Each structure stands twice: as C-alpha cells, then as structure tokens.
Amino acid sequence: MSAQPKVTAHLFYSINGVVEAPDQFQFDAFGQAEGELMGRALAGVTDVVIGRTLWEEWKDYWAGADDPFASFINPVRKHVVTSTLSGPLEWNSVVVDGDPVAYVRDLAASTEGRITVAGGVQTVRSLFTAGVIDALTLTVHPTATPDGARLFDETVPLTRLQLVDSETTPVGNAILTYTLRPEDS
Template structure:
C-alpha cells in the first residue's frame, strides 16, 4: 500500500502559512530533508490554493531541480471550487469523496504520495486518518498572529509518535511524526 507523507515549514508557534515571510533561513539540512521527502515520490496531492499559486509559477520556472520534479510528477488536486486543472500538465482534479479517492490511489502501484503546502488538505488528511507521516521543519521564530497554523484552536486531540528529530545548523528542528491510530 502506498504511503502519504506531508512536509511543512513551521514556526515555534505553529504557523505554517507563508514561510517565505517569517522563516529566518533555509539551511543545508533542510534541503537534504526535502530531497529525502521527494525521493520515491511519484504523486503529489495539492489543495486549491497551493495548486492555483503553483500552476502560475512552476510550469515556466527554471528553478531546478524542483521545477522538473513538480512539472513531471502526477498532481492530484483536492478542490470543491475548481472546475478544471487542465492548464498544468499531469494534473487531475479529485472529484467526489477525498477519502474514497485516497483509498483507491493508495491501492495503485507506485511510490509515495507527497502533500505539498496545502494546510487545509493536510489537516483533513490527519483528521480522516489518511496521513502516514508528517515532517515539520520548525524554525526558531515566533511568526505571530494573522497567519494560519497547522491545527485550529478547536482541533480534536490527536496523538503522534516521534520518528526522528534532527537539529540543524540554523537552529531549526526537523521533526518527523507518525499519527497514532
């Protein structure tokens, strides 16, 4: 069965939105962690907002090696408001139940399935017991209010096992968790 992994940049106070606005540095260890997450991935799940932003940028980007990866990898877009995702090659709009779609996708042959950005989608996957692994790259900064956190204030109690934790040269912590089921 295929696994679903998500990786997000996070502040100490749990903010995961717009890390380009608050993340103090991106170090070699973070780059290596991202490369490990992409290794073996042959499909990516995206939420509507991430898809819309990325579909404007990545198809014409020369920012290698990620541009080649994301443009050539199968992308599945979870959205109830988009009518089409045809403007970006290798993109498929998920129609119907996300849970049913993910169940079918996990049974297909292939590598790991990554979730890129997509805060709401990551939340939903965790709530529905569909996420297998969560990696947070926690920067030593408090991002403050006005930005989305991974977990809403009214989130249900959800337990995770720590699989690995690695401090980085910039003072960040790369922490990988598995939801307890």
Template sequence: MRRLTAGLFSSVDGVVEAPHLWQFDSFDPELGAGMNTMIERVDTVLLGRQGYQEWAEYWPRVDAADPFGSFITPVRKFVASRTLDGELGWTNASLMTAPLEEFVADLKGTEGGDIAVCASVSLVRQLLFAGLLDSLMLMIHPVVAGAGRRLFEPGDPVTRLELQETAVTSRGNIVASYGLRSA
C-alpha cells in the same frame, strides 16, 4: 500500501502559512538535502485548489535547474476542489474523481512511490484526522512569525502522535516527523 506524507515549514509559534515571509536565512543545506530525499520517493502529489492555482502559476516558469521546480511540474498531481472543473492546465494535473478521503484511500492502495500533500494546510489536517496521513514532517524554523495560519485550530480533536524521526540542522531548524499513535 503507498505512504502518504506531508511536510510543512513552521515557525516556533506554529505558523505554517507563507513561510517565504518569515523563513529568512534559516533554510540550510540540511533542509535542502532532506527535501531532495523526500522528492526522490514521491511520484504523486496532492494539492488543494488554492495551492494548485498558486503553484500552477509559479512553478512552470521557474528555471528547469531548480530542484523542486524540476520535480513538481512533471510529477503526477491530483487536485481536490469543489469549484474547479474540466481539464487542468498544468502538466500531469487532474481533479480528484471522488471525495478526498475516498480518493486518497483508494490511491494509497495502488502501486507506486510515496504520495505527498503539498501547498494545502486544509488537506493535511483533513487527512491526518481521517487517519490517512502516515507521516507529518514539521520543519520548525527558529523564528516567531506572530501572525498567519496555523496547522491546528481550536476545536480540533485530541489526536495522539508518535515521533518517527527528529533532527536539528546547522541553522537551528528542528525537523520532526510524526505519525498517528497506535491505540
């Protein structure tokens, strides 16, 4: 069974939206090395419509020497969308052919490397609460963002997690990976 993972940059106050606005100089070599380790295991990426549209506009234009850019453009990508249809313009991108949870459950049963959820807070939440997300990595930066979308919302179900791994980087980032807690 393939592993489904997600990694999000987060502020101390839980903001996960637009980290480029508050990340400042806290992205350090350890975070870069961790991201490289993650992308070495991933051969499939899941995106939501908005994340797909933003990334399809940006990443194909980035210098081929960029480590993430050289990963994200050629990797196989599946997009969850109720509004997009037809062929997608970005290399190796296609629409999911079934409802999200059904599609992902089937995809996890295929051969291959890890599957990563990228650029979609909504997909991360939905897949976590559906019990399909194997690992949620939060890279918590030493900053209070003050405003922006948070991963969890009032009214979310109580969901017990267990710590899988933790590290502190040289610039004070806390990297914590969680999985669903077994009953």
C-alpha cells in the same frame, strides 16, 4: 522510521504553529541540510495531493521556473482538492473526485510510487487527522509569526502524535516527523 511511508506531508512550521506563507519566515533559516532533507523527502514521489489555492499559486510560479524544485513539481502528477474547479486541468493535474480521504486512500492503494500532500493547510489537516497521511514532517523554524493559519487550530480535536524521527540542523531548525499514535489512527 524504518520503511518509507507511502503518504507523507512536509510543512515548514513556525515555533508558534503557523504553516501558512512559510516564505515569510523560513528562507533566512534554510540551509544545506534542509535542502538535502527535501531531496530525500521527494525521492520516489510520483503523485502530489494539493489544495486548489496552492495549486493555482504554484502553477503560476513553478510552471516556467528553472529550479531543482521545478524539475520535480512540473512533471509529477498533481491531484487537486477543490470544490470549484472541474477537469480537465493543465500542468499534469487532475481534480480529486469525491471525498478526498477516500480518494487518497484509493490512490495509495493503486500507485507504485510515493505520495506527498503539499497543502493547503486544511487539506493536510483533514488527511492527517483522518489517518491517511502516514508520516507528517514539520521543519520547525526558530521564528514566531503573528499571522497565518495554524495546522492544529481550534477545529482539531485532541489528537495524540508519536514522534518517529527528529534532527536539528546547523541553522537551528528542528525537523520532527510524526505519525498518529496507533490507538488514535
């Protein structure tokens, strides 16, 4: 890809499509190249869109952590997709007001920085298939896991993607970046 996309998502992905609970399958195949890629992916990100469940998990874990990712996630603005929470929220967070697709489109138009959609699965799925996410990166781990939500499940209609970047890491992951094919976006 030539220019940095404005709205991105990056998920850890098992070979059979599971994206939920990547801590159960990815840490034995996460090396220096994956860490560097994550650093590049987060550079310039000023806003994170995140589903409520993941936001609650991350807030409880990362808010007090001393870690390179904590240094990123704690101060960044977080936009929480939720139907059960109302503002104001702690942890530099706001509730996504109204339709998430329209909200993220407006956010992309009004912010100077880049936006990443961290999850959950349904949030990434709906924003990507609506054409709001400009680039979807999947770090495909050479692992099959029987349990967990899949990004592209039976609720997703036929969706054609275009591979725009790929690399293989020394620990055996395929890092694949997709956009929606132009005729489908």
